[in-house]
Amino acid sequence: MDGKRRLDNNLLAFIWRYSAGQQLLLLLLTAASFPILYVSLEIPKFIINGVIQGHDFPRHVLGMEIGQTAFLWLLCLAFLACVLANGIIKMQLSIYRGIVGERLIRRLRFELIAHLLRFPLQRFHSVSQGEVVSMVTAEAEPLTGTMGDAFAQPLFQLGQMLTIIVFLFVQSPWLGLAGIALIPLQAYLIPVMQREVNRMHHQRVAYVRQLSEKIGESISGAGDLRINGGAPRRLAEFGHLLGDLFFIRMDIFKRKFLIKFVNNFISQLTPFFFFAVGGYLVIIGQLSAGALIAAIAAARDIADPWRELLLYWNSAQEASSRYEHIVVQFSPPGMLPVALAQGRPAEIPHLDGPLRLDGVSITDAAGIVLLDQIELEIPSGAMVAIQSPDAAVRQALAEVISRSRPPAAGKVEIAGHDLAGLHQSVLAARIGVATSTPYIFRSSIAANIQMPLRVAPNGAEGDGANPPPVAVLEAERAGNDFEPLDRDWLDFGASGLDDEKAIRDWWLKIIETMGTSNFLLDRALDCYLEPDRHAGLAEQVIELRAAVAGSLKAAELAERVRRFDENVFNPGLSVGENLLFAVRRRPSSGGLPEFGSVFVQVVEQLDIAGPLIDFSADLTSALVRAFGEVGPRHPLLRRLTHIGPDSFERLRAIDTRRASGRAFDAADRAILLALPFAITADDLGSAFPASLEAALMEARQKHGAMLRAVAGDAFQPIESGAFNHNLTLLDNLLSGTLTGAQIDQRRVRGIAQEALIESGLAGEFMLLIGETDTGLAGANLSPVARERIGFARAVIRRPDVLILDHALASQSPAEREAMRTKLRALLPASTMIFLEPDFPQREAFDLVIEIRGGRIVGSSARLQPLPAQKLSSITADLQSKFDALSAVQEFRGLKRGQIELLAYASRWISVREDEYLFRAGDETDGAYVAVSGTAELRWPGAGPELEPIDTITPGRLIGDLSVVLDEDRIIDMVAVSDFTGLRIGKSELLDIIESDITVALLLLRTVGRHLHGVAEERAEMNAGEGGTAAMMAPRPRGETLQ
Structure with a gap:
């Protein structure tokens, strides 16, 4: 980049600096049009005076004898040629002016972003x-026209x-005077009136900016406005x-159209003078009628360039003022010098020496001192802990060491280099900063993490796809x-x-x-491989299937895999996928699949159509019952289906029509x-x-191949020995x-993870996470994931020098301690x-510093699934779960819709006597x-001869506290008789808790009762002789504490 580039303070200076040659070319083209214009004015006069009213015919032109009619046609064609040539020149000038303007606005926007x-x-x-955003886009846009027209337009x-x-x-001095008599008045009056309009335009722009800011603020804080009742005030x-x-x-x-009225009135006075003065001159014989007609036509033509000049003047004044305002806004004090930001130095020195802060002071926007005359020296390679309860102080220190914020006083040196004089490329390569809230750019995870390494293209000329020369x-x-x-x-x-490869390692x-x-390896099991990028990995996964199957058999877990069999129904596939024995292709829209009318018509003609529609009608009723009150955007609906x-609302409408006794129409059936x-x-x-x-299964055997052919590319067939890219990695490993x-x-x-590790593929699959799209500002990622990306970006x-400002804050103290040890290694x-x-x-730190006041x-759980319950109706099964959950004391305060939601999220479990539910x-x-x-x-390891902690009978809720605390089990739960229950999955329960305050409150009360019960029991123990130790110790069944 050219280090001499800059934003000039004046718009015309900016235009001339970066387009002088192009502007001169425009001026030359403009000047070339004037002789043609003059000839086009003379020809009408000659046609009237010399041809129509002339008598000396035939005439000799270029050695040729031409009659009156032929001469008329010749001059008319000449006039037409002049008009055409003038129009072409105008067109080319307009196109080129537009191109010049677009180049300059492109440059301006690039400079503003820089x-x-x-x-x-x-x-x-x-x-x-x-x-x-508004200044770079909307406010800069009107400058385009002025930039292209800056010199050529007024000259033209x-x-x-x-x-x-x-x-x-030339026709008559009096006509000339009549034509220009009112120009000085317009030249003075119109700009003066326009200046006030320009001033009001700037006021309007300022209010529009305020409006944009408040709209953006209201969008970001819409929830808080609603909860806190701020909407009325905000609307006011x-x-x-x-x-x-x-x-x-x-x-x-008012002012704009007053200007237009005054300008039009003055312009219409000119024909008055022409008719009055010109007519008088024709009457007294000092001017021919042809000359007067030509003059009147020319006078009409003079109005257009004069109007364009006035418009140019007004727009140029407004554009210049707009440009100057933008430049001021984009030139705040304290900007990083352009020499330290653009380009890349030939050498990137290491900053592996001591770090010194010499009298560093920083204040915030309100003038509060964050760092006050900090004197600090950190030895090279030291592991330093800087403690401060004020997040703003910690942020300021991290920013000043990384030169993200210049100190108000003092300086920072690293390895003898003054940070203020180092190129930004050096700091970006040698200083890493991670916080608990990093910004994630819209791209892939890998692109975000590798950002510090993506600083310049390193391919040779001709490598990769080159942009077009133009x-x-x-x-x-x-x-x-x-x-x-x-x-x-x-x-x-x-x-x-x-x-x-070294970067990946x-x-x-x-x-x-x-x-x-x-x-990450566990998450990779749920990823999909893309055929165009992971063909090699897919082949290696197929080769691992036999080893995984052998390990599962050895661990007596083979029956936990429902293998894909063309003759067996697989509950892990949808009904439709079981019918076709093929998997719906990704990506799906997140709604009901839409098939062509041909496919629907073919399915409707099969015997299976009736059972499918009856099944769907029953399923629709169950879904509407479960999610009717909480709405279709509940996270549980998105998780489980x-x-x-939109599809849910269509199903709700179908269920309503069905309940009213109406038959399904063609759209409903589809x-x-x-x-x-x-x-x-x-x-x-x-x-x-x-049934x-x-x-x-019967329909699959009869019609599966035909249906797959009709469905086309919407489904990928399941084939043994082949990798299915629409199944997860785990499904493919297990087949x-x-x-x-x-x-x-x-x-x-x-076992699947161990197979990947032993094959050396674990790393490849862990890094598949890098292909995940982050969304805008990391919207597709959890806060924990964004935090980890920021950490990896700083370390990669x-x-x-590595600065970690409360990084990986979501981890436990023990995990963070282990992270520091590994990071040091x-x-x-x-x-x-x-x-x-x-x-x-x-103890692990070489130096511990505490900052206060600136x-x-x-310094210094074994579970077995409920044996295949072939319920005749999904709704009946949901009702059974609902009845069981309604009997739980903790759920008695919930509304019916909330219990329906819990029922939908729960799963039946069944264990036999002496089997553990969890350990x-x-x-x-x-x-x-x-x-x-x-x-x-x-208690852990306690046998049946010892007194249990508690006995669980029907209607009891167990394990909710562990879910809320996100902790592993600390006791055993064992069935003392054949036991049947419902398990509400951890993720599903947390989804419900996080989206429903009532459920959260009831569970909070449950936790409170747990703690209250423990406190009462401990008080009773303390009143005796055994104390807490006696309370916690297992004791023989039947024995009581005295």
Whole structure:
């Protein structure tokens, strides 16, 4: 980039600096049009005087004898040629002016964005995002016309005027004077009146910015406005703002059309003088009629360039004022110098020396001192803890060390380099900063994490796809960066990583440091492989199937996999997928699948159509019953089905019509036939009717191949020995779907993970997470995921200085302690600065500093599924769950719709006598409701001869506290008779708690009763001799505490 680039303070200076050659070319083309214009004015006069009224014919022209009629046609054709040539020149001038204007506005916007990226961070606290976006886009847009017209337009219009005026004076000095008599009046009066209009336009723009800011603020805080009753006041504020805008616009209209009236009136006075003066001159014989007619025509032509000149003057004044205002807004004090931001230095030095803060002071926008004369030296490679309860202080310190905020006083040095004089590329390569709330850009996770390494294309010329030459040329003309985006942008130099494999290996080490390897590998099991990018991985997965199957058999878990069999119904697939023995292709829209009319007509002709529609009607009633009150956007509906809000409302309407006794029409039948393709038996938590399964298998054998052919690309057939890209990695590894208790499913997933680790593929699959689309500002990711991305982004550059401001805050203290130990091993030579509100354990740090008041104040569960319950109706099964949950004391305060929702989320479980539902140390998989039978809660390892902690009888809710606390089980739960219950999954229960305050409140009361009960029992124990130890110790059954 050209380091001399800048935003001139004056619009015309900016235009001339960056388009002088183009403007000169425009001026030459403009000047070339004037002789043609003059000839086009002379020809009409000659036609009237010399041809129509002439008598000397025939005439000799270029040695040719031409009669009167032929001469007339010749001059008319000449006039037409002049008009055509003048029009073409005008057209080309307009096109070229437009191109020049677009180049300049492109340059201006690029410069504004470049300035924006050099803003001091505190500037963004005083200007809203909406204002900045508006200035770069909407407010800069009107400058385009003025930039292209800056010099050529006034010259063109002025030249046309002068040509016409010269023509008038040639005909008669009096006509010339009549033509220009009122121009001085207009030249003075119109700009003066327009200046006030321009001033009001600026007022209007300021109010529009305020309106944009308040609209954006209201969108971001819509929930708080509603909850806190702020909507009336906010609407009143909008009313006042819109009122101010109305009155300004009204004044603008009044003045604008007054100017138009005055200008038009003065312009119409000119014909008055022509008719009066010109007619008099013709009467007295001093002017011919042809000359007068030509003069009147020319006088009409003079109005257009004069009007255009006035318009240019007005728009130029407004544009110049607009430009100057934008430049002021984009040139705040404290900006990073352009020499330190643009380009890239030849050398990126390491910052592996001591870090010194010399008298550093920082204040916030309100003038409050955050850092006051901080004197601090941190040895190279030290591990430093800086403690401050004030988040603003910690943020300020992190920003000043990374030069994101310049100090108000003092300076920062690293390895002898003054931070203020280092190029930004050096800081970006050598200093990493991670916070608990990083910003995530809309792209993939990998692109966000690798951002510090994507600093320049490193491919040689010709590598990758090069942009078209015309695009490169236009970018150079507009002063834009236009590096090819399709080349490899990974920088292997500054980071010390040799190639892309080294970067991937380093990323995996960072994942291990964060302690998320198991999490990512487990999540990878639920990912999909893309055929165009993961063909090699897919082949390796197929090769692993035999090993996984052998491990499952050895662990007696083979029956937990429902293998894909062309002759067997698979509850893990939807009804429609079972019918076709094929999987619906991704990506799906999130609603009911829409098939062509041909496919629907074919299915309707089959015997299976009747059972499918009856099944869908029953399922629709169950869904409407469960989600009718909470609405179709409830997270549980999105989690358990592929039915979107719009599809749910269509199903609700069908159910309403069905309840009123109306028959299904063709559209209803099409929707009901689509529903079975969107939901599985596993989604419902109950088996489908046996008759439906048998009918589906019979229809598959008869019509499966035909239906797959009719469906076309909407489904991918399930083929043994082939990888199905519309099934998850786990489904492909197992060649089937999972069933059974959560504990057994976790064991199966563990075996799959071990197979990937042993094959050396674990890293490849963990990094599949990098292809995930983040959404705008990381909207597709959880806060924890965004936090981890920010951490990895800071570490992946292998920084010399790493600043962690409350990073990975979601982790437990023990996890964070382990992270620091691993991080030290990962970056043994880096200086690490940890900023936290408190450090309970300080032994691992080389230096501990406490800052208060801106100054340093101190340094130094076994479950079995319910045997296949072939309920004849899904609604009946939902009713059974509803009845069981209604008997639970904790749920008696809930509305019917809320219990319906819990029933939909629950799953039947059944264990035999002496079997465990869960053991101490098991991961919490949900809460349990006893329906029949009895179970006991026992201390870990306690046998039946010891007194149980509690006896669980029908109607009891167990395990809800572990779900809320997100802790593993600490006691055992064992059935003492055949036991049947309901399990509400952990994720489903948390979804309901987070979206329904009533459920959350009831569970909070339950937790309170738990704690109150423990407190009372402990008080009783303390009153005796045994104390707490006696209360906690297992004791023989029947023995009581004295």
